[in-house]
Amino acid sequence: MKTLAQTFLTKEEQEKLTACVREVEKKTSGEIVPVIASSSYDYPRAAHLGGLLLGILVAVCVTMLLDREDMWTFLALFLGGYVLFSRLLNALPDLKQPFISRREMREEVEEAALTSFYLNGLHRTRDLTGVIIYVSVYERAVQILADKGINDKVDPAVWDDVVAEVTAGIKAGNPGEALCLGVKRCGEMITKHFPIKPDDEDELPNLIIEGEAH
Missing domain, CATH: 3.10.310.50 (Diaminopimelate Epimerase; Chain A, domain 1)
Structure with a gap:
């Protein structure tokens, strides 16, 4: 390629x-x-920042939809979202740009x-x-x-x-x-x-x- x-x-x-x-x-x-x-x-910090922000956003939205307000549900969703989005951003560098000044x-x-x-x-x-x-x-x-x-x-x-x-x-x-x-x-x-x-x-x-x- x-x-x-x-x-x-x-x-x-x-x-x-x-x-x-x-x-x-x-x-x-x-x-x-x-x-x-x-x-x-390669802007690794952008992948971490994007994963962090998107992970928090997803965790908040899903916990609200599930009507679950306990910390462990939020933490599990956040960690899963962080890992998923940080890897996605590394795989698709164009998606990093909003997180780079x-x-x-x-x-x-x-x-x-x-x-x-x-x-x-x-x-x-x-x-x-x-x-x-x-x-x-x-x-x-x-x-x-x-x-x-x-x-x-x-x-x-x-x-x-x-x-x-x-x-x-x-x-x-x-x-x-x-x-x-x-x-x-x-x-x-x-x-x-x-x-x-x-x-x-x-x-x-x-x-x-x-x-x-x-």
Whole structure:
């Protein structure tokens, strides 16, 4: 069964995005790498919280319907409901979302993007010019990070506009086009500081889909 990351882009969209990265990198020594992740975290606390709240709700409703007000009936129903719903939420992650705050998701995506930056070697380019466009499908979130060489010359705040454009395109149902636009916008911002060099090499993959070999 394919993961969220593997189904996020069609095969055609993957090929177009890879070609887009190659084309942009013909003009810059920067290395731009879109990374697609299924999720940034599994949010176990959300399963426990959801199981707890739903277990209490079911226990209250059933005890009222049965006209049973003793503590042991309530406790048995609550424990059964908690186990059932927490397992259900773990099995169906989409059901966890009402129990996850936007702040928690944002923090997890930021941490996962930074981890992916290092795990995928974006910090090891010759001129410290790696740029990651990290997409976390479950959270519907995008994060852009650049290495020190770029951050020394380009204000990291400029990536916020690119993130907003890519996110809007994804929400509109055009993830491939949105990411290609994001790659082009990143290229525009770094090319004047890091033009292509005669001995430039393509140091990193042009697209990484987590869970697939590259």
